[in-house]
Every structure is written in C-alpha cells, then in structure tokens.
Amino acid sequence: MTPPPSDQRDDYELMSLLAQGDRDALSALYDKYSGVLLALCQRILHDLTEAEQLLLDVFTELWLKAERYDRDRGAPLTYLITLCRSRAIDRCRSRRNKHGKWILGGNPAENVLSTLQAPSDPPADAMVAGEQGQAVRRALNALNNVQRQVLELAYYGGLSHSEIAENTQLPLGTVKSHIRLALIRLRQELRTMQ
Template sequence: MRNSSRENKFEPVASQSDRALVERMTARDDRALGELYDRHGATLYSLAVAIARERADAEEIVADALGQAWRTASQFDPGRGSVGAWLATITRSRALDLVRARGRRARALARAAGESGEGLSAPLAAADAPERRVERQEARQLVGRSLAELPEPQRRVIELAYFTGLTQTEIAAELREPLGTVKTRMRAGMEKLRDSLARLLPREGP
C-alpha cells in the first residue's frame, strides 16, 4: 500500500486543496505557504486595508498573518471553518493589534504635548513625520468607538462582512438568521456608521 501522505508531498502544490496545503505547511513546505498566498493574498490584503486604512501597513499585516499561519499550521481545525476563514481571522487579529498599538502611541503623544505645552508639539510631530498619521490614528479611534457603540446585532453583521469577508448569505448561515434580517441590520448599521464618519471626519484628506 502506498503512503498517501508521502505521495501528497510530491504532488504540485497548485493542484492541492487548501487543507492539503496547510498539512504541507506543518511539514515545513514553504511552497505550500506561497500557494496559499497566491490564492488568498488579495482577499487578506483588502481586509487589512479595510481595518488599518494604510496600504503599507496592510502589506505588513498580511506578511505577519502568513508568518503566524506558518508557525501555527498544526493548530488549524477544519471543523471550525475553511482555511480562508482561518487566514482571515488571523489577519483581522493582527490588523486590530496594529490599530490598538497606534491608538496607544497617539494617546501618549497627545499626553506629552498637553503636559509640555505647545513648544513640544512641533518636535513630536517632526519625530512622527515618517508616518504622518497621528491625526488619522485618532480619527480611526473615533470610528472604532462608533462601531463599538452600535447595537450588538448590527455590529456583528458588519464585522463579519468587512473583517472576515463573509457575504450576507454566509452571514445569515453563520448567525442562523433570515437573510432579510441580516440585510436590515447591515443597512441600519452602515447608516449609523456613515453618520459617524460625516460627523467625526468632515475634513479628512487623502
């Protein structure tokens, strides 16, 4: 009898399922990771941009997420969802970690400027010039706060749609709710978020 796992090892990665690629990752086959990136990289990048709002950061987030997937491939549980959903969950977590870190830094800079007076604000801004993001970081914090203030049912469908990439039909299946209910919650939640954006970010530039 032939050993199917050894046979699988020598099959071209492009012809294998996502789950088979994860199994190959546990055997430290970096070609499998490259193939998963080819299949899911664009989706993960879009997700990272949606959360971090910065393309350069999104590239870093996706790289970190794939690195984590490589290290934890043996922990993937197909019973909890698809490989794509697993990668999206890791990407979302890494993106939110980065956004929270930005927020902490922005608050620290704001406190330092406030305690030391206007004379310190210019040097601080210059020190942060490579990022040019302090104000936008604070704005993103406010938007995140607005999202957190949404009713749980509305917030949940928006998070599933924009942070994990599920369609409304998939969200309905995930939540075991009628599709019409999901659409109503999505519409109401997005209207509230648009109102928040109009109020909090009226002068945001590109």
C-alpha cells in the same frame, strides 16, 4: 517533480502540507488569498504599506505556527481571515495606546458598501473574488443601513458594542440586537445563495 499548481490542491491539503514545512503550500495559499487578506488589512488599517507589512507578518506567523490551525473549528480561509483581522485590530489598538485615543483606519461611520465594489482587476483566484464575493455583497445589500453600519464598526473598526453605541448614539440593547439580526440575515442570505 514539479509541485502541482496551487489551485489543484484544496485548502485543507495545503494547510496539512504547510504544517509539514512545505514552502510551496504557503506559496499556494498566498497566491489564493493574498488579495482578499490584503483588502481586509487595508480596510482596517487604511494604509497600503502597513497592510502589506501586516500581510507578511501573518503569513510568516502561519509558516511558523501552522500546527495551530484546527480544521474542526472552521475552514482554512476562515482561520486566515480571523488571524488577519485579529492582527490588524491589534495594530489599531496599539495606535490607540500610542496616541491615547482610538484611531480607526478611517471614518468609523463610513458605509461598508463604499468599499464593497467589484474589483477592477480580477485576481488570479476567481473563486474568492468572483461568485462568493458577489454573493456576500448581495447579502450585505439585503441588510438595512443601520445593520451594515454596526457590522462595519465592529468587524472593521474593532469597536466593542458599548463603543458602537457611543459612536452611533444607539441604545446598547439596540446595538446588540442589530448585530445579532445582521449576522442571522447574512447567514440566511448566504445560505439561500448557495
């Protein structure tokens, strides 16, 4: 029997099959999310080769430790994104340890909008790249520049709030409140768009 195409099964089912050792489930998840996950890795590492290597590592880890996923703690995509970001930031930190200083994948002050463009070549899974992607971009556009910048530095730059304060010359409390307000605003905007 031919396994059904990846997008015929929902993510929870795929994760469940993956935990039972189903290679097709892993393949389906790869087809669905490799585009967005690679973009995330590349955004943090700013190196395509390294980003692809990391993507392989993440999917291998997913294969070996699929049972670690707990559906009560979030959707599979949230888990995949968190895993990818975490491993990418770890790589950045190991660069820092190696070189004795924090080396970001790019300019930490770079505006997040510069990388938030509509894809020129739409991926196979239109769900992620399509409406949701546009919704997130619109939500981010609703934030002010400082809010976007602190989110960028924290999420993609892997900087702590004190490092962000040092980079932006903003007071520590201001950085904290910008992050909080940015996430609240983002949540509200996404909720409105749903």
